[in-house]
Each structure stands twice: as structure tokens, then as C-alpha cells.
Amino acid sequence: MARDTLTGSRIRERRLILGIRQAELARKAGISASYLNLIEHNRRRIGGKLLVDLAQVLGVEPSMLTEGAEAALLAALREAAADAGAKVAELDRTDEFAGRFPGWAEVLASNHQRIARLERTVETLSDRLTHDPHLAASLHEVLSTAAAIRSTASILAETGELEPEWRDRFHNNLNEDSRRLAESSRALVNFLDESDSSAERRGMPQEEAEEFLLSNSYHFPELEQGHSDPKALVAAAPELVSDSARLIARGALEQYQKDALQMPLAEVAPIIQSQGVDPSALARRFDVPLPVVLRRLGVLPVDVLGQEAGLVVCDASGSILFRKPVAGFALPRFGASCPLWPIYTALQRPDVPLRRNVVQQGRSALGFECLAVAWNHVPSSFDRDPLYHAVMLILPRREVPPQAQPVGSSCRICPRQTCEARREPSILKEEF
Amino acid sequence: MSRHVVLIEDEPNIAEAIRFLLTRDNWTVDVHGNGSDAAEVIQAASPDLVILDLMLPGKSGLEVIQELRLVKQMQRLPVLMLTARGQLKDREMAEKAGVTRFMTKPFSNSEVLTAVRDLYAQAYQEPQDAAP
Numbered sequence: 001m002a003r004d005t006l007t008g009s010r011i012r013e014r015r016l017i018l019g020i021r022q023a024e025l026a027r028k029a030g031i032s033a034s035y036l037n038l039i040e041h042n043r044r045r046i047g048g049k050l051l052v053d054l055a056q057v058l059g060v061e062p063s064m065l066t067e068g069a070e071a072a073l074l075a076a077l078r079e080a081a082a083d084a085g086a087k088v089a090e091l092d093r094t095d096e097f098a099g100r101f102p103g104w105a106e107v108l109a110s111n112h113q114r115i116a117r118l119e120r121t122v123e124t125l126s127d128r129l130t131h132d133p134h135l136a137a138s139l140h141e142v143l144s145t146a147a148a149i150r151s152t153a154s155i156l157a158e159t160g161e162l163e164p165e166w167r168d169r170f171h172n173n174l175n176e177d178s179r180r181l182a183e184s185s186r187a188l189v190n191f192l193d194e195s196d197s198s199a200e201r202r203g204m205p206q207e208e209a210e211e212f213l214l215s216n217s218y219h220f221p222e223l224e225q226g227h228s229d230p231k232a233l234v235a236a237a238p239e240l241v242s243d244s245a246r247l248i249a250r251g252a253l254e255q256y257q258k259d260a261l262q263m264p265l266a267e268v269a270p271i272i273q274s275q276g277v278d279p280s281a282l283a284r285r286f287d288v289p290l291p292v293v294l295r296r297l298g299v300l301p302v303d304v305l306g307q308e309a310g311l312v313v314c315d316a317s318g319s320i321l322f323r324k325p326v327a328g329f330a331l332p333r334f335g336a337s338c339p340l341w342p343i344y345t346a347l348q349r350p351d352v353p354l355r356r357n358v359v360q361q362g363r364s365a366l367g368f369e370c371l372a373v374a375w376n377h378v379p380s381s382f383d384r385d386p387l388y389h390a391v392m393l394i395l396p397r398r399e400v401p402p403q404a405q406p407v408g409s410s411c412r413i414c415p416r417q418t419c420e421a422r423r424e425p426s427i428l429k430e431e432f
Numbered sequence: 433m434s435r436h437v438v439l440i441e442d443e444p445n446i447a448e449a450i451r452f453l454l455t456r457d458n459w460t461v462d463v464h465g466n467g468s469d470a471a472e473v474i475q476a477a478s479p480d481l482v483i484l485d486l487m488l489p490g491k492s493g494l495e496v497i498q499e500l501r502l503v504k505q506m507q508r509l510p511v512l513m514l515t516a517r518g519q520l521k522d523r524e525m526a527e528k529a530g531v532t533r534f535m536t537k538p539f540s541n542s543e544v545l546t547a548v549r550d551l552y553a554q555a556y557q558e559p560q561d562a563a564p
Contacts, residue, residue, distance in 0.1 A: 147446055
């Protein structure tokens with residue numbers, strides 16, 4: 001059933017809101033009540049002058065009746081059906097369902113969206129709990145201190161006759177350990193705090209640096225225009241607290257500056273606007289290697305690139321050095337990412353550009369075009385082996401491209417149980 | 433007769449509490465605070481029982497026990513492992529490495545005392561008790 005068949009339901013809904021009887025509306029629109037009844041039950045298509053007349057009587061724009069606010073609702077319902085895994089028999093009657101039971105449809109859609117949000121939270125927390133050495137050390141510190149306090153307090157409370165020397169010593173220990181526990185607990189709570197304030201989420205230097213880049217939308221006009229330099233930008237960033245984070249951020253900005261110098265924004269923007277995103281053509285036009293182009297494209301503002309883009313840079317061990325997330329393509333924060341990502345294939349064939357369509361597995365499978373290439377990032381020498389880095393530009397696609405390679409984020413949170421590349425069990429059950 | 437335990441624990445206040453507890457229970461307690469030479473310290477002391485922390489500087493408790501179990505005289509030595517990591521996989525790894533009993537922090541003093549007494553009894557007294 002076509003989407004526009006919902007028009008009748010919207011007419012009925014609007015009429016009931018206004019408290020107009022069906023016969024009255026029909027009369028004002030110059031049609032019979034029975035015909036309006038058929039329209040309202042989506043059994044007659046409606047358009048042209050009659051639609052305009054009905055909209056006028058109902059006091060709304062005709063588009064509100066033809067499109068309504070249900071587009072997002074319908075998309076969410078279809079997504080929910082697709083994510084259910086099993087084939088939904090009435091998938092072709094989604095419009096009808098939303099039209100006849102808008103309240104229930106809204107409940108279903110909002111629950112589906114909530115599940116998706118919770119899944120993202122699980123992924124993030126799981127990622128952090130599994131791979132974060134800082135968290136493991138913090139928890140160990142808290143438990144060890146609690147153990148010391150418990151033992152000492154127990155001795156003081158349960159030992160009848162305690163020599164003054166021992167008693168004083170245990171009191172001191174208790175005092176020392178309770179202070180230590182207070183400090184380590186506070187640090188742990190701060191670390192785990194998942195409030196929306198990004199500053200409070202920082203825990204590791206990489207996260208700090210990423211928050212800094214994100215807060216600038218990965219775009220630095222001062223560097224583009226030569227009005228500042230990485231050192232000054234880092235020094236002026238209050239969110240960069242640790243020395244390690246400042247070092248990481250400065251490295252990223254220095255790379256940004258070099259790439260921007262080779263491909264100035266003022267020259268790149270009109271080319272993309274007229275010719276679209278063609279990395280090979282851009283590489284020829286600016287006489288730069290492909291990694292420069294991919295890195296540059298990955299951090300261009302959306303209004304210049306014409307779309308969202310994600311970017312990943314890794315070293316030869318697969319460790320992620322730079323990550324700019326893009327919606328739908330989950331990037332684990334602490335390495336151990338999916339070995340099926342094209343960036344890792346590129347590492348196996350340095351200097352060979354790869355273009356791969358992928359679909360990231362999850363509740364809402366989304367399609368992406370990934371462009372990747374690996375390069376020796378140190379000058380070639382007879383005296384040492386090359387040190388490869390690889391870059392992958394991630395471009396979201398409206399539809400999942402045909403024959404797209406299924407990929408995940410990391411094994412732990414990937415639902416593809418039978419994947420040949422799996423290295424550890426997933427925490428996501430089939431039904432999750 | 434005093435029984436002898438070697439306690440390998442890098443948290444001084446936990447070590448002190450356990451030492452106090454066991455001393456009162458008629459144990460001689462030697463405390464050592466790092467894992468790197470723990471196996472040698474245990475072999476040299478030749479105790480009746482070992483209490484071993486998992487997370488130690490220098491060498492983990494698992495490495496220490498693996499090293500210890502390679503020595504013939506140390507293969508039946510009762511070892512109580514204390515750890516803040518209480519997941520099933522940690523317990524399984526500890527048992528596989530040769531730990532006799534596994535206890536997670538924070539523990540109570542009575543739990544430690546009971547475990548130590550039980551391990552000692554199982555290792556040194558039960559065969560005699562069972563004899564006719």
C-alpha cells in the first residue's frame with residue numbers, strides 16, 4: 001500500500017480534533033458523506049482540488065494531509081520490522097497500521113528507538129569495561145582498599161584484648177585506608193559518569209583528544225587560514241588536561257595543517273561542488289598522495305563535502321590512531337576492531353587503493369562506501385623496514401549497497417555469531 | 433607447634449591485618465610484597481601454606497604459582513589465592529594454574545581464617561585422621 005493512502009487517516013484525525021462531524025465536512029467540501037467515509041478509511045485516493053478544499057476546511061496545509069508527521073514514524077516502524085530478524089508478514093501494510101493505530105505505532109517506534117539507544121550504551125560500556133586498563137586499575141584499587149578496611153575494622157571490633165601498640169597501628173591503617181578509599185571511589189565515579197557533559201566522560205588521553213577534536217567538529221579554520229598553529233590551539237584548549245592528550249591532539253592538528261596546506265579549502269570546495277567526491281581526481285588535481293586526499297576529505301565540513309563522513313587511521317598493528325565517528329558505523333574506542341574493515345585489507349596491500357561497500361551489522365544495518373589505502377609513513381630506507389599506516393574514509397550510503405561486505409564494530413558487540421573472523425564470543429544474544 | 437605461612441601481598445595494610453590474625457591463631461607469618469622473586473622466597477621458606485595475591489608487582493600471582501608447581505617439593509603445597517578479580521574465568525585460570533583455593537576481596541577475617549585452617553587440615557591432618 002502506498003504511503004499517500006495515509007492521507008485519509010490524517011483527514012479523519014484532523015476532523016475529530018476539530019470536532020467536526022463527517023457529514024458537515026463532506027458538505028463543506030462538496031462531496032457526499034459516504035465518499036468522505038471511504039476517503040477517511042483510506043479506501044479512495046485523494047488529490048488535486050478536493051485535497052485542497054478539505055485542507056482549507058480543516059485549516060491545514062494540504063501537505064500536512066499528504067505527508068503528515070508520519071514519515072519518521074513509518075521509517076522507524078520499517079526499521080523495527082527489519083531489525084526483528086524474522087520476516088514480518090504485514091510489512092507491506094505498515095502505512096495502514098500507522099494510519100489505523102497511530103498511538104500503538106508510536107509506542108512501537110519509540111520503544112524500538114529506545115532499544116537502539118540502550119544497545120549503543122551497552123556497546124560503549126562493554127567496550128570500556130573490557131579494554132580500559134584505567135578502569136580495571138581503579139576497580140582493583142577500590143576493592144583492595146575495601147579489603148584492608150574490612151579486615152582492620154574487624155580486628156578492632158572483634159578482638160577483645162588488643163595491645164595499645166597494635167590498636168594504634170590499626171587505627172592509623174584504618175584512617176589511611178578510608179582516605180584512600182574515598183579518593184579512589186571519587187575517581188571511579190567521575191570516570192564512570194556517563195552524563196551528557198563530554199568533559200566528564202574523559203578518562204584517557206585519547207578520549208580527551210577526541211573530545212577536543214569533536215568540540216571543534218574536526219574543523220580548524222585558524223589552521224586553514226594560517227592564523228594560528230597547532231601548538232597555540234592546543235595550549236588554548238582548556239579541555240585538554242593531560243600532557244598525553246595535548247601531545248595526541250597536537251599530532252592530529254599538525255597532520256591536519258599539512259594536509260590543509262596541500263589541499264586548501266578554498267580550492268577543494270568548488271571542485272567538490274562541481275565534480276563531486278572523486279578522491280583519485282583530487283589526488284591528480286592537487287598532485288598529492290591518496291592518503292592526503294582521504295584524510296582531507298574525512299575532516300571537511302559537511303557543507304563542503306556535501307555529506308557526513310567518518311575517518312579512521314591505524315598503524316600496522318591495527319591500533320586506531322585517529323577516529324572520527326560517523327552515524328551508524330560504530331568505532332570501538334580501545335582497538336580490537338573488526339578485522340573485516342577494508343582498512344585492514346589495505347594494510348595487507350600497501351599503496352593499493354581499495355574501495356569497498358560494507359554494511360555494518362547491528363540492529364539497524366546501514367550501508368557505507370569505504371575508501372582505504374596504506375602507505376609507508378616514514379622515508380623509505382635500505383636500512384629499516386617500512387612503517388605502514390592506513391587510512392579509511394567512510395561515506396554513508398542511503399541504501400545498503402548490493403553485495404556489501406558485512407562488517408562489525410568489534411567481536412564482543414557484533415551479533416554475527418557465525419563470522420569466520422570472530423575471535424571471541426559476542427555479548428549480544430541472538431534475541432538482543 | 434607453630435605452623436608456618438608465607439603471605440605474598442603488596443598491600444601493606446591487608447598484609448598487616450592477615451599477619452595479626454594468623455599470628456594470634458598460632459601461625460608464624462612471613463610477609464613478602466612483590467611477585468618477581470616470590471617463588472624463590474616461598475621455596476626458601478618451605479612453609480606449610482601460602483597465601484598469594486593475584487595482582488602483584490613484578491610478576492602476577494598466576495605466574496608465581498605456575499613457577500612454584502614446577503618444583504617437585506612445592507606441588508602439594510596448599511595455596512590460597514586472594515584477588516579483587518572474582519570472575520569465573522579468573523577462578524578457572526587460577527585453578528588451572530594450581531591454586532588450591534580462591535578467595536575474592538573484600539573478604540572477612542573469619543573467611544580467611546577458616547580457609548587457612550581448612551587447607552592446612554586437608555593437606556596435613558586428614559590422611560592421619562582417616563587412618564585406622
